[in-house]
Amino acid sequence: MMPLLASALAVLQQPQSAPPYDPLGMFPPNASHNAGTSDWVFYFIFWTCLVVLIGVCVATLWFAFRYRRSKVGLIPQDSPHHSTTLEIVWSVVPTFFLVAMFWYGFKDYEDRREIPNDAYEIHVNAAKWSWTFTYPNGYQSQHLTVPADRNVRLRLSSPDVLHSVFIPAFRVKLDVVPGRYNWLWFRAIEPGVFPLYCTEYCGQQHSQMDARVTVMPDAEFDAWLAKESDWGALPPEVAGLKTYGANGCVACHTLDGSAATGPTFGGMFGTQKQLADGSTVTYDENYIRESILTPNVKLAAGFAPNLMPSNFAQALSDQKVDWLIALIKSKGAQ
Numbered sequence: 001m002m003p004l005l006a007s008a009l010a011v012l013q014q015p016q017s018a019p020p021y022d023p024l025g026m027f028p029p030n031a032s033h034n035a036g037t038s039d040w041v042f043y044f045i046f047w048t049c050l051v052v053l054i055g056v057c058v059a060t061l062w063f064a065f066r067y068r069r070s071k072v073g074l075i076p077q078d079s080p081h082h083s084t085t086l087e088i089v090w091s092v093v094p095t096f097f098l099v100a101m102f103w104y105g106f107k108d109y110e111d112r113r114e115i116p117n118d119a120y121e122i123h124v125n126a127a128k129w130s131w132t133f134t135y136p137n138g139y140q141s142q143h144l145t146v147p148a149d150r151n152v153r154l155r156l157s158s159p160d161v162l163h164s165v166f167i168p169a170f171r172v173k174l175d176v177v178p179g180r181y182n183w184l185w186f187r188a189i190e191p192g193v194f195p196l197y198c199t200e201y202c203g204q205q206h207s208q209m210d211a212r213v214t215v216m217p218d219a220e221f222d223a224w225l226a227k228e229s230d231w232g233a234l235p236p237e238v239a240g241l242k243t244y245g246a247n248g249c250v251a252c253h254t255l256d257g258s259a260a261t262g263p264t265f266g267g268m269f270g271t272q273k274q275l276a277d278g279s280t281v282t283y284d285e286n287y288i289r290e291s292i293l294t295p296n297v298k299l300a301a302g303f304a305p306n307l308m309p310s311n312f313a314q315a316l317s318d319q320k321v322d323w324l325i326a327l328i329k330s331k332g333a334q
Helices: 002-012 035-066 084-113 218-229 236-246 285-293 318-330
Strands: 120-127 130-134 144-147 151-157 163-167 172-176 182-187 192-198 210-216 272-274 280-282
Touching: 035 084, 120 144, 120 163, 130 144, 130 210, 144 218, 151 172, 172 182, 210 218, 236 318, 285 318
Parallel strands: 120 151, 144 210
Antiparallel strands: 120 130, 151 182, 163 172, 163 192, 192 210, 272 280
């Protein structure tokens, strides 16, 4: 019993950020400061439960063999009906382990919820079916880029339904709830590229709502952000392509004429477009602008209403709308 108590006591003495520990190779790369802690707690619970399971199975098989009918016969025999020592052991020892599991898990939870005051904040907007990451200088991207060895705070919001941001390599996951803000934080420990997923079923294209997280050295991150933010020096159609990717248009609209959740942008400019009410409209600059800002006023035939979020009037500046128009015009007409 003493070795078990010593092991449980060691849990309470572990450092807040444990080193990487994944002897069975069950987890993705360890890429954040407290990923090792999460893995260590998991394996502590795993090994404890495995030892208990083996003990219960072995005891069950031994009792089944020891007290089988052919061995003890049919004549009742006196047997012990109570053992205070045994009851204390099987009550106190598991309780000690359960308290250890709770204590260390709770300490890790506290660390994840207490966001450092110096954290670099990025706003994450989750909408059907894409991510938009907005940096302090106003730059937006469909993928997340963060500096290494710097605390990063994600402010989460959604304009439509429940989503959930999950970065496996950082061991962070949190729901994105419509109508309120939520926060999570992490500190990436090494440069690299890691996947980000939505893990809450949010509709038709939920499985495609993924992104990548790029971790850069601190100095390179600042230079990258300054360069990526300067779209005004780009040709309008190139800036439009960046807007198309950064604001989630890519999730529903293609550029090559193929079918998707929303109407394609490819080969449409200057054509006559059939609307849901049976009328037609010229696919020109005014129609594009109106469709972006008020998508349900002139709904394209064959598409259900309210598929496109109506918040683009606030999310897109006039300049960004102009860039999108330039992009669509560059794709020509059929």
